[in-house]
Amino acid sequence: MKKVIVLGCSGSIGKSTISILKEFSDRFQVVGLQANTDEDFLINAAKDFNCKRNCLTGKNLSECKNPETVNYVNFYGKESLKEFIQYSGADIVVNGIAGSSGLMSSVYTLEKGINLALANKETMVMAGKIVRKIAKEHDAKILPVDSEHSAIFSLLEKCRVCDTDVDSAENLIITASGGPFRNYSKEELENVTLEKALSHPTWNMGPKITIDSSTLANKGLEVIEAYMLFDFDVDHIKVTVHPQSLVHSMVQTKDGQIYAQISKPDMRHPILMALTHPECLSNSLEKVDLTKLIEMQFMPPRLDVFPMLQLAYDSLRNGGSSTIVFNAANEVAVELFRQQKIKYTHISKIVEETLAFDWSKECTTIDEVLEIDADSRKKAYKIAEKYEKIFGENNQ
Numbered sequence: 001m002k003k004v005i006v007l008g009c010s011g012s013i014g015k016s017t018i019s020i021l022k023e024f025s026d027r028f029q030v031v032g033l034q035a036n037t038d039e040d041f042l043i044n045a046a047k048d049f050n051c052k053r054n055c056l057t058g059k060n061l062s063e064c065k066n067p068e069t070v071n072y073v074n075f076y077g078k079e080s081l082k083e084f085i086q087y088s089g090a091d092i093v094v095n096g097i098a099g100s101s102g103l104m105s106s107v108y109t110l111e112k113g114i115n116l117a118l119a120n121k122e123t124m125v126m127a128g129k130i131v132r133k134i135a136k137e138h139d140a141k142i143l144p145v146d147s148e149h150s151a152i153f154s155l156l157e158k159c160r161v162c163d164t165d166v167d168s169a170e171n172l173i174i175t176a177s178g179g180p181f182r183n184y185s186k187e188e189l190e191n192v193t194l195e196k197a198l199s200h201p202t203w204n205m206g207p208k209i210t211i212d213s214s215t216l217a218n219k220g221l222e223v224i225e226a227y228m229l230f231d232f233d234v235d236h237i238k239v240t241v242h243p244q245s246l247v248h249s250m251v252q253t254k255d256g257q258i259y260a261q262i263s264k265p266d267m268r269h270p271i272l273m274a275l276t277h278p279e280c281l282s283n284s285l286e287k288v289d290l291t292k293l294i295e296m297q298f299m300p301p302r303l304d305v306f307p308m309l310q311l312a313y314d315s316l317r318n319g320g321s322s323t324i325v326f327n328a329a330n331e332v333a334v335e336l337f338r339q340q341k342i343k344y345t346h347i348s349k350i351v352e353e354t355l356a357f358d359w360s361k362e363c364t365t366i367d368e369v370l371e372i373d374a375d376s377r378k379k380a381y382k383i384a385e386k387y388e389k390i391f392g393e394n395n396q
Contacts, residue, residue, distance in 0.1 A: 004275070005032040005085060005093045007105050010041040012205050013096030013119040013145065016267045018045055020275065023284060028275065032088045034081070034097075034105075039066050039073070046072040055084040081105060086112040092275065094145070095120045098206055099331055100373060106131060107366055113138040117274035119145035119267075121225045125327045127369045128228025142229070143274035148174045148222050149229060150270030151249035151261035156230065159251050159259060172232050173250040173258070174222055175242040176301060179214035182241060186305055192344035194337065208334055215347055216301060217330050220312025224323050227316055234316045239309060241299045246288060262288055307348045311355060320360040324369060325376040329354035332380040336388070346387040354380045 004021060008014045014035075021028050030049035035042040036058035043066055046054050055075035056064070064073070075084040078101075085093060085108045093109040094117040095102055102120030107127075109116045111134060118124070123131055135142050144150050152172055159169045180199055181189060197211050205213070212218035219239055226237050245265040252258045263269045264286050272283060288294070303310045308330070315322035333347040342350070354376055363369045 001029050002027060002275070003029050003031045003089055003091045005034070005088055005090045006030065006096065007034045007085075007093060007102070008036075008096035008098065008119075009033040009045055010035040010038040011096050011098060013094070013267060013271070017094050017096060017271050017275075018048075020268050020272050022048070024272075024275075024281070031090050032084060034084065036097075039064050039069050043068050043072045053084075053088065055080060057081055082108045085109055085114070090114050092117055092143075094271070094274070095123070096145075098208055100126060100327060103127060103369075104366075107134060110134045110138055110140045110142070113140050115141045115143065117143045117145050117271070119271075121146055121221050122327055124225040124228040125221050126324045126373065127363070127366060128225070128323075130363070130366060130369065132228070143277055144225075144229060145267075145270050145274050146222060146225065147248045147265070147267060147270050149225060149249070150273055152226060152230060152251065154273065155249065155251040155259050155261055159253055168253045168255075169251045170254045171236045171238055171252040172226055172230065173238045173240055173252060174219065174226060175245070175247050175249055175298075176216065176219040176239055177213065177245045178241040178243055178299075178301075179216070181214055182243065182302075184305070189305070189345055190343070194340055197337075197344060207338060208331075211334050211337065211347075212330070215308045215344075216306040217308040217312070217334075217347070217351075219301070220309045221327065221330075223309070223312050224316055224326070234313060239301050241301050242297065244294075244296055246294070246296060247298075262290075264288060308351065311348065311351055315355060318355075318359070320362055321369075321372040321376075322355060322359045324363070324372045325355055325357075325359050326351060328373045328376040329380040332377055332384065336384055342384060342387045342391050346384075346391070350380055350384050350387060353383045 006014050006017050030051045032053050033042055033045055034055040052072055054073050056073050057078045060076045092115040095105050096119045097105055100122045103123050103126055106116055106123040144153050156169055197214050198207055223237050227234055247260045247262050250258050250260045268285055301309055315326040329351040333350040336342045337347055
């Protein structure tokens with residue numbers, strides 16, 4: 001029986017993971033759950049799995065209101081996360097923590113030689129080369145949970161020439177839903193509200209990722225993650241807009257043929273793959289029926305209208321610490337937009353101006369990554385001040 005920890009158990013990835021673990025309770029034992037502040041959800045999930053070794057990183061015991069917390073939570077605060085993970089006895093950790101705060105959880109997992117089911121794309125965006133080195137040194141696997149990277153992972157395994165162990169793949173093609181504004185003009189984007197940006201046409205995700213999807217920043221992060229995970233040159237990682245979200249990614253081989261991974265837009269598919277790899281299990285998830293009439297569209301992304309994707313490509317080509325900066329500046333800008341302090345179109349401007357500084361330093365340690373992350377956030381907040389002022393003046 002495989003022992004599992006679920007980080008970010010109260011988020012969308014965490015809840016989908018819990019659904020899978022319940023369906024396959026004969027195969028998995030939950031040995032730890034982590035949430036940030038949602039103690040009620042954490043306790044209820046812990047009861048379901050009879051798991052009494054759990055972590056609440058956003059509160060201490062005195063701040064908790066549920067009287068049962070003391071019976072189910074043993075670890076409090078971010079500083080306890082390392083011990084929680086490394087002395088859990090887990091075989092695999094599902095990292096569903098959103099944003100840059102998920103990086104250290106990935107590091108702690110791999111340092112202990114525990115396999116990592118990775119939904120936290122910022123881990124690879126901020127420190128991909130370092131994290132892969134840690135995984136190799138400790139003989140741990142990184143199994144992608146993002147639907148796009150899970151698809152590429154599976155497709156690349158099938159596109160390998162068995163007798164020579166040489167890859168036949170030439171291009172990775174990542175699909176994007178295009179978000180709720182894929183048909184908007186530049187002028188229409190100027191009037192996007194927070195409410196509209198939080199409404200996604202196909203995926204049910206957290207607020208930050210939903211906004212990122214609408215700006216195509218999320219797709220930019222996925223391009224960077226693919227570069228870090230699969231060692232493909234940036235010019236061989238493509239993006240196509242596919243509104244139906246049935247094809248999750250494609251691989252084009254050297255002879256020009258394209259292979260696609262197709263499934264319903266349900267994160268439980270890639271989660272199950274990561275948890276059970278290399279096995280392939282029958283399950284209760286809804287399957288795509290291609291005997292029925294299904295429309296599939298593919299179109300190029302409009303980089304002139306949605307500059308965040310181009311900025312992600314630029315950060316890869318610029319090298320150094322630029323991908324760390326892209327992620328940090330975007331997190332700052334999105335948070336300010338969520339607080340309704342800046343306009344929707346200010347997000348890309350703040351990221352672009354933050355990237356304009358000299359970020360040529362190549363990070364070789366996690367501490368250096370965190371230093372660049374902190375520095376770029378300070379610069380992004382400073383840049384944002386003028387946009388906050390503009391926003392405030394226009395809304396008086």
